[in-house]
Amino acid sequence: MLGYAFRRVLSAIPIALIAVTVCFFILRLAPGGPFDGERALPPTVLANLRAHYNLDQPLVVQYFIYVWRLIQGDLGPSMVIDGFDVADLIRIGFPFTLTMALCAFVIATSIGILAGILAAVNQNKWPDYVLVLIVMIGVVIPNFLNAALLQLLFGVHLGWLPAGGWVSGSIAHLVLPVTVLAWPHAARISRLMRGSMIEVLGSNYVRTARAKGLGERLVLARHAIKPALLPVVSYLGPGLSYLLTGSLAVEQIFGLPGIGKYFVTAALNRDYGIVLGTTILYMFIILALNLIVDLVYAWLDPKVRYR
Amino acid sequence: MPGITGKDTVLMDYANKLAALDAPKGRSLTQDALRRLSKNKAAVVSIGLVILIILVAFIGPFFVPWGYSEVDWTSIRKPPDFAKGHYLGTDQNGRDMLARVLQGTQMSLIVAAVATVVSVSIGVIYGAVSGYFGGRVDSLMMRFVDVMYALPYILFVIILVVMFGRNPVLLFVGIGAIEWLTMARIVRGQTLSIKEKEFIEAARASGAKPFTIIMRHIVPNLTGPVVIYATLTIPEIIIAESFLSYLGLGVQEPQTSLGTLISAGAPVAEVLPWMLLGPAAVLVTLLLCLTYIGDGLRDALDPKDR
Numbered sequence: 218m219l220g221y222a223f224r225r226v227l228s229a230i231p232i233a234l235i236a237v238t239v240c241f242f243i244l245r246l247a248p249g250g251p252f253d254g255e256r257a258l259p260p261t262v263l264a265n266l267r268a269h270y271n272l273d274q275p276l277v278v279q280y281f282i283y284v285w286r287l288i289q290g291d292l293g294p295s296m297v298i299d300g301f302d303v304a305d306l307i308r309i310g311f312p313f314t315l316t317m318a319l320c321a322f323v324i325a326t327s328i329g330i331l332a333g334i335l336a337a338v339n340q341n342k343w344p345d346y347v348l349v350l351i352v353m354i355g356v357v358i359p360n361f362l363n364a365a366l367l368q369l370l371f372g373v374h375l376g377w378l379p380a381g382g383w384v385s386g387s388i389a390h391l392v393l394p395v396t397v398l399a400w401p402h403a404a405r406i407s408r409l410m411r412g413s414m415i416e417v418l419g420s421n422y423v424r425t426a427r428a429k430g431l432g433e434r435l436v437l438a439r440h441a442i443k444p445a446l447l448p449v450v451s452y453l454g455p456g457l458s459y460l461l462t463g464s465l466a467v468e469q470i471f472g473l474p475g476i477g478k479y480f481v482t483a484a485l486n487r488d489y490g491i492v493l494g495t496t497i498l499y500m501f502i503i504l505a506l507n508l509i510v511d512l513v514y515a516w517l518d519p520k521v522r523y524r
Numbered sequence: 525m526p527g528i529t530g531k532d533t534v535l536m537d538y539a540n541k542l543a544a545l546d547a548p549k550g551r552s553l554t555q556d557a558l559r560r561l562s563k564n565k566a567a568v569v570s571i572g573l574v575i576l577i578i579l580v581a582f583i584g585p586f587f588v589p590w591g592y593s594e595v596d597w598t599s600i601r602k603p604p605d606f607a608k609g610h611y612l613g614t615d616q617n618g619r620d621m622l623a624r625v626l627q628g629t630q631m632s633l634i635v636a637a638v639a640t641v642v643s644v645s646i647g648v649i650y651g652a653v654s655g656y657f658g659g660r661v662d663s664l665m666m667r668f669v670d671v672m673y674a675l676p677y678i679l680f681v682i683i684l685v686v687m688f689g690r691n692p693v694l695l696f697v698g699i700g701a702i703e704w705l706t707m708a709r710i711v712r713g714q715t716l717s718i719k720e721k722e723f724i725e726a727a728r729a730s731g732a733k734p735f736t737i738i739m740r741h742i743v744p745n746l747t748g749p750v751v752i753y754a755t756l757t758i759p760e761i762i763i764a765e766s767f768l769s770y771l772g773l774g775v776q777e778p779q780t781s782l783g784t785l786i787s788a789g790a791p792v793a794e795v796l797p798w799m800l801l802g803p804a805a806v807l808v809t810l811l812l813c814l815t816y817i818g819d820g821l822r823d824a825l826d827p828k829d830r
Contacts, residue, residue: 236671357811359763361770361783362804365790373794462676466767481771484682499676507674 221515229504236500237287241280244489270294270490283493292494295483303494306479311498314468314475317395318460325399326406326456330449333410334442340415348407355404360463364397364470383473394471398464402456406449414445454510458503557748560824567820570813577810581629590620592627593778604798613798615788624780625802629810631781632762635696639761642700644754647707648746652738654708655715666712669705681768695774699764703757710749718745748825755818759811766807782807 258266267273271282283293292303336348358366371378371393379390417423418441426440427433465477472478476495483491561567590596590610595617604613613621654665681702718724719742727737766783768774775781782803789800 232667232671232674235667236674239671240675353812353815357759357815358808359766359811361767361790362786362807365786365793365800366804368790369793369797369800458676469771481682496676500674503676504674 218516222512225508225511225515229508233501233504234284236504237284237497238280240493240496240500241283242276244493245276245279287497292498293490295488295490303491303498306476306491306495307498310474310476310479313473314461314464314477317391317398317467317473317475318457318464320391321395321399321402321460321464322457324395325403325460326449326453328399329403329406330410330446332403333407333449334414334437334445336407336411337414337418337445338437348411352404352407355400356408360397360401360466361470363400364393364467367393367397383471390473394467394473397470398460398467401463402460405456406452409448409452410445413448414441417441417445451510451514454506458506461502462499557824561820564820564823566816567824570816570820573809573813574817577629577806577813578633581626581633584626585623585630588620588623588626590623592623592780593619594623595619613796613802615796615799616792621798621802624785625782625806628780628782628785628803629806631775631779632765632783632807632810635699635765635775635781636758636761638696639700639703639765640754640758642697643703643757643761644707644750646701647704648711648743648750649738650704651708651711651713652715652742652746655712656719656734656738656742658716658719662712666709669708672702672705681764682771682773695765695768699761699768703761703764707750707753707757710753711746714746714749715742718742752818752822752825755814755821759814759818762807762811762814782810 264273271279274282286293292307294302295306332348332352336345339345378392379387383390423436423441426436431439464475465480467473468475468477469481479491480495483495585592596608596610596614596619598608604610610620610622615621615624650665650669654662681698724737724741727741732740762782765774765781766786769781769783770787772787775784777784785803786800786807789796789803793800
């Protein structure tokens with residue numbers, strides 16, 4: 218197990234390095250730069266700015282400077298806002314983004330699993346149909362449209378919840394964004410859970426459990442739910458990274474102070490520093506999540522370890 | 525010579541009767557799949573609706589009294605008005621919403637079609653080459669896919685669009701260039717099993733070059749999974765495009781797309797609900813139908829899954 222973990226961590230390092238390289242060069246090869254404002258800067262100012270951010274060096278030198286700083290834990294400065302760097306942005310925005318994504322993750326996973334079980338137990342009866350419909354809506358409607366419709370219904374017509382914006386510490390402001398974020402995730406999980414649960418309920422050992430006289434509740438609790446959870450477990454890792462990136466969009470829509478808002482603004486201003494730093498941060502998170510999922514799987518299933 | 529028992533006459537009658545009947549026809553896999561698909565009511569209705577939406581989006585503009593960028597100064601921000609020919613109302617600039625919805629649907633469909641073709645072609649060829657050559661080539665090519673997977677998707681699209689300008693063509697290509705990853709993985713997996721089959725060995729023995737084998741013998745055998753996955757890719761691309769347009773990074777005025785229309789309608793939905801509801805209804809119907817078609821095709825082409 219330790220050996221497998223070690224090999225797996227080692228194999229993640231070159232992937233991370235290549236991904237950093239790809240990001241860096243795509244951003245730098247693109248036309249336009251952070252200093253192409255409407256007013257042209259005086260040449261000396263421009264030259265000084267470029268020198269300050271090492272933009273006057275050859276691209277390869279810039280790349281090595283960047284990687285060297287990255288290894289030391291410095292994700293780079295903003296090139297538009299003076300004295301502001303990616304670490305600041307993360308300190309300001311990331312706790313919020315993470316809180317929201319984790320809230321959505323916990324809520325959506327529990328609701329999704331329960332809904333999946335409920336639909337599978339009542340297969341082809343009305344609870345199943347209602348749940349499948351709700352799930353379909355979650356899968357199909359894009360989050361910005363969902364957000365607009367929910368804002369209109371609960372924020373404007375019913376007036377139960379604030380339609381957007383953020384007041385520090387207010388849970389009411391989080392209800393709609395978390396709902397929008399969690400719905401598709403819950404939908405996917407309940408789809409997986411329903412499918413695998415139906416399969417498990419048709420299997421021989423469940424029939425044996427019923428035949429020996431166990432009540433339906435006990436059959437579900439002791440024999441059916443655990444094996445049916447496996448496909449759901451394997452989706453949790455990608456699901457969480459999906460929620461983390463998806464929260465960028467939701468933050469933008471509801472005007473919440475997470476990383477997403479700053480990222481879109483930075484991209485529009487061609488602030489290479491912020492864009493590159495945020496992308497790389499997210500990439501590390503995704504890689505780490507994939508790594509954790511792989512390790513959990515290896516722990517659950519010995520076959521994977523000896524491949 | 526008729527037999528004493530009359531057996532021959534009876535048998536002859538039977539043989540004639542059999543000959544008169546239609547011989548049982550063999551059914552190809554495609555026919556089988558089509559028959560299964562045609563039994564799936566949701567999928568059939570969805571196919572009909574999608575065809576209808578496509579036809580209306582492309583032919584409709586010729587019959588609508590207003591153009592999509594034409595301004596009617598006498599009715600600005602008006603609800604649906606049949607007398608003037610504004611069947612879905614007008615926006616803040618007095619442009620007819622029906623015409624705009626049709627144009628937006630057209631744009632979204634074109635983006636989806638082009639991006640799907642781009643992503644399917646890249647994905648199929650990449651996956652087939654990787655799976656066919658195997659070994660070091662395969663692990664190198666698949667590592668690259670892993671790297672691309674690690675890049676946060678939304679951020680990557682935003683970067684592409686911002687850096688390379690807001691050109692619709694680049695939008696198509698950019699979205700397509702990202703959506704091919706899963707396709708490449710699926711195709712590679714299929715290729716790994718197909719390349720061990722005898723007919724590939726036969727092709728190789730007869731001296732076919734690797735490229736010929738991939739294009740002529742492997743790719744045609746991938747049709748099933750590719751069709752299923754492509755159908756499921758279309759809604760994803762439509763969502764991606766409309767999200768970019770929603771952020772203001774996609775299609776630019778006076779051109780429009782469903783996402784642009786929704787993003788214009790959302791802030792004013794309280795007072796001008798028709799500006800949001802029209803495009804939203806089309807988008808949801810389209811996505812719902814495409815998802816049902818994808819699910820139906822999967823059940824039809826891959827019966828062991830049920």
